Amino acid sequence: MREADIIVVGGGPAGVSAAVEAAKSGLSVVLCEQRPALGGAIHRQPAEGAAPVAALPSLARRWQSLSAKLSASRVEVRTRRAFVGIDSTGAVLIDDRAAGKVEVRRPRALILACGAVERVRPRPGWHLPGVAAAGGLQVMLKEGRVPEGRVLLAGSGPLLLALAAQMTAAGNPPVAVVEEGDPVSRPLAATRLLTHPFILPDMAVLMMPVLLRRFLWRRGTRLTEITQSADMLSARLRAPDGREERFEVDRIGLHDGLRANDFGLTADPPSGLVILRAGDLREVLGAHAAEADGAEAGREAAARLEGRPSCGSRSAMRRHRALQHRLSRIFAPAQGATVLRDCPDETVICRCEGRTIGHLKEQLAGPDAVSARELRLNGRFGMGACQGRFCSEWALSLMSELRRSAGVPASPPDFAETGVCRWPLRPVALSSLANAGIYDDTRTERHIEGISA
Amino acid sequence: MREQHSSPPVIVIGAGIVGTATAAFLAMAGTPVRLLDASAPASGATGAADGAVSVASKRPGPMMTMARAGAALYRELAGQGLFQGLFHKRPTFLVAASDAEADVLSDHSKALGEVGAPVRWLTRDGAADRLPSLTRKVVAVLEVEDEGHAIGYSIVSRLISAARLKVERYCPVASLEYEGRSGRVSGVRVGGAVIEASAVVVAAGGGAGRLIGLPDVSRPRRGQQLVTERAPGLNAALPGSLLSCSYLLSKKHEGEKADARGYGVVIDPLETGQFLIGSTREEGRTIPENDIEAVAHLAASAQEMVPALGQLRILRCFAGIRTATCDGLPMIGRMPGTENLFVAAGFEGDGICLGPLTGRIMADLVRGEEPEMDVSPFDPGRFATGSIAA
Numbered sequence: 001m002r003e004a005d006i007i008v009v010g011g012g013p014a015g016v017s018a019a020v021e022a023a024k025s026g027l028s029v030v031l032c033e034q035r036p037a038l039g040g041a042i043h044r045q046p047a048e049g050a051a052p053v054a055a056l057p058s059l060a061r062r063w064q065s066l067s068a069k070l071s072a073s074r075v076e077v078r079t080r081r082a083f084v085g086i087d088s089t090g091a092v093l094i095d096d097r098a099a100g101k102v103e104v105r106r107p108r109a110l111i112l113a114c115g116a117v118e119r120v121r122p123r124p125g126w127h128l129p130g131v132a133a134a135g136g137l138q139v140m141l142k143e144g145r146v147p148e149g150r151v152l153l154a155g156s157g158p159l160l161l162a163l164a165a166q167m168t169a170a171g172n173p174p175v176a177v178v179e180e181g182d183p184v185s186r187p188l189a190a191t192r193l194l195t196h197p198f199i200l201p202d203m204a205v206l207m208m209p210v211l212l213r214r215f216l217w218r219r220g221t222r223l224t225e226i227t228q229s230a231d232m233l234s235a236r237l238r239a240p241d242g243r244e245e246r247f248e249v250d251r252i253g254l255h256d257g258l259r260a261n262d263f264g265l266t267a268d269p270p271s272g273l274v275i276l277r278a279g280d281l282r283e284v285l286g287a288h289a290a291e292a293d294g295a296e297a298g299r300e301a302a303a304r305l306e307g308r309p310s311c312g313s314r315s316a317m318r319r320h321r322a323l324q325h326r327l328s329r330i331f332a333p334a335q336g337a338t339v340l341r342d343c344p345d346e347t348v349i350c351r352c353e354g355r356t357i358g359h360l361k362e363q364l365a366g367p368d369a370v371s372a373r374e375l376r377l378n379g380r381f382g383m384g385a386c387q388g389r390f391c392s393e394w395a396l397s398l399m400s401e402l403r404r405s406a407g408v409p410a411s412p413p414d415f416a417e418t419g420v421c422r423w424p425l426r427p428v429a430l431s432s433l434a435n436a437g438i439y440d441d442t443r444t445e446r447h448i449e450g451i452s453a
Numbered sequence: 454m455r456e457q458h459s460s461p462p463v464i465v466i467g468a469g470i471v472g473t474a475t476a477a478f479l480a481m482a483g484t485p486v487r488l489l490d491a492s493a494p495a496s497g498a499t500g501a502a503d504g505a506v507s508v509a510s511k512r513p514g515p516m517m518t519m520a521r522a523g524a525a526l527y528r529e530l531a532g533q534g535l536f537q538g539l540f541h542k543r544p545t546f547l548v549a550a551s552d553a554e555a556d557v558l559s560d561h562s563k564a565l566g567e568v569g570a571p572v573r574w575l576t577r578d579g580a581a582d583r584l585p586s587l588t589r590k591v592v593a594v595l596e597v598e599d600e601g602h603a604i605g606y607s608i609v610s611r612l613i614s615a616a617r618l619k620v621e622r623y624c625p626v627a628s629l630e631y632e633g634r635s636g637r638v639s640g641v642r643v644g645g646a647v648i649e650a651s652a653v654v655v656a657a658g659g660g661a662g663r664l665i666g667l668p669d670v671s672r673p674r675r676g677q678q679l680v681t682e683r684a685p686g687l688n689a690a691l692p693g694s695l696l697s698c699s700y701l702l703s704k705k706h707e708g709e710k711a712d713a714r715g716y717g718v719v720i721d722p723l724e725t726g727q728f729l730i731g732s733t734r735e736e737g738r739t740i741p742e743n744d745i746e747a748v749a750h751l752a753a754s755a756q757e758m759v760p761a762l763g764q765l766r767i768l769r770c771f772a773g774i775r776t777a778t779c780d781g782l783p784m785i786g787r788m789p790g791t792e793n794l795f796v797a798a799g800f801e802g803d804g805i806c807l808g809p810l811t812g813r814i815m816a817d818l819v820r821g822e823e824p825e826m827d828v829s830p831f832d833p834g835r836f837a838t839g840s841i842a843a
Contacts, residue, residue, distance in 0.1 A: 436749035
């Protein structure tokens, strides 16, 4: 019985390419993916019987090519296995959901490639039923479920247009895309995108339904409030000139960018285990960068285990970083950065436990300068099922906004200060923990159901 | 009070439940006080405690007697408003899973009866009726009333706001400063500066021994715990906390080895609808972190006791470091030979139950008033062998 040399967590482009590259060295590699199939968020595979959604031109065939390399490799693929953390002894904990037990594994190296999570900024009414993350709607669509009814997409970034184009192709274009930035007003910045020619076909696909006026594209416009009336959602929009407009819809998809999915991971893990981060989990640079970055991480892990000089400069990332930087400038909010403390006190920050901006202000109202950890514990921000994965960022930035407005200069406190860096990284059934056991090699077989070639 | 304003304040070192309660009761009595913490309030054992306000879990003797008074103070302060909404009355059920454990429990019930704790044995049918989620594989169940639950960090936060304290955070005390001849403490050293004090109360948990010149008086005992998701139905079906007799056994101090690990499971139904599952007792562990072996053991023990817990998800694991003294009793009182130096530390896992009472007693001692109960069994002088640095 022998433990794998390298465990790769995450079956998107970064994880798959990391596993494939690492296995070339002859080391044993296990790739764990929490979903029933590989692909990650970007190449989410359709549910059985559902028609696939067309990928963006630059991404088409990339997944087939990666999948083929994986099939030809010696990588052992294990699906339905969620990474739940690294314990104090350096054990890697993998929740085997089908078997109902936590596998306790001790590889020599761990490559974390769990992608990105979507940022959704708190706004009045964002917690109402029918409001979802736009990326969540996109995943739904890729799995074969087209979001029904009148749909409004709001926030900022190219994902909104990508989703709108895919919904249009699927037969239900959104009513409108409400974009805080105004990309058209920055032609100079837009021309700089020409230095990244591989995304031009993607841009053409994104812009086509806009040009064909299949949906409204409100630029420089902010969604300021969502209310519920009867069985409809009402979205209030504010244009750059201050004019207000309302849309009555069935669903709203919000999106404020992406963030590395490294929540809860400590910066200084137990010694004795080589840990590398790859893809969007290391730096959110998109699918192309993730594939290249994963390959470098795979090579670096193998080199370190074999005592060879590590080759990983990750220099190829510079170009991708420049592209992301340009995109974020193009999509910069036209009405200036939002200020959370200007939202009404009833605005929910923590959806798990229904904690609001008012609750947070109460915690900071006294003469005592409470710390980020006290705010979390006493205010119950980040104490619910998500453990702060979605709300900590906003609770902490509101805390520093309030501090600054009270004349206390403060940079946003670090996640680590709140005490959220610990396992389990996501909820685990108590019975699975009770059944936790050393991973038993004798019962394994090569799992290939995850690869759809 | 007027003349106190011209003299320096009392300095309390440590903003856990004991130090914060001491500072709060001093401030509420009009004594100027400064509360210093090496990091932030409730960041040590208080913030990682299970919140049991329990006489049932105490060892017979002075701790059990004091716990009875400690729990009574919680009820009183909840009624008066200070702890309103924070203290939740509920019984404790002590569960014996074997004949040997039932014998231990039988002795324990006598001791509880002697301090006046209301106890009653549940019959097999009675247990099945009152505790429908409890496994049928139990030999005996003892119900102890007048118990309750309070979350340590919430109590600390309430005391801070009620007494309008401004905690001096990230203010680690390097040493105490003594006056040359009198043997009195004159202040505390923080970084390069000395803060003057009319009296000093050391309530610094594991950091107390070093400050009072008794570095070897205590040792760390780690506890790991788990919190489930909300399960209102299952939670409502459990009227109080379940404490396995192995918990009582794990608290015994005799004959433990370094690195020894005790497991005694406690299942507490929280007000939120969640369950708290504790806890390990791990000798010599100083870092509050979780390992899968301990967590799996706790999960398995809890599931054995309440099988329906198996289907709930665990949201978080956490750990805390208790400070245990050599004889298992805390230090509460004045340091011998130093008339204005006081210590209140070494509560191991009993600080939540005893903290507010200890704070009130310490405030009385510092103000030169007669405390409400005899704390001579906890006299820190029992450890002093003339080696106290002066």
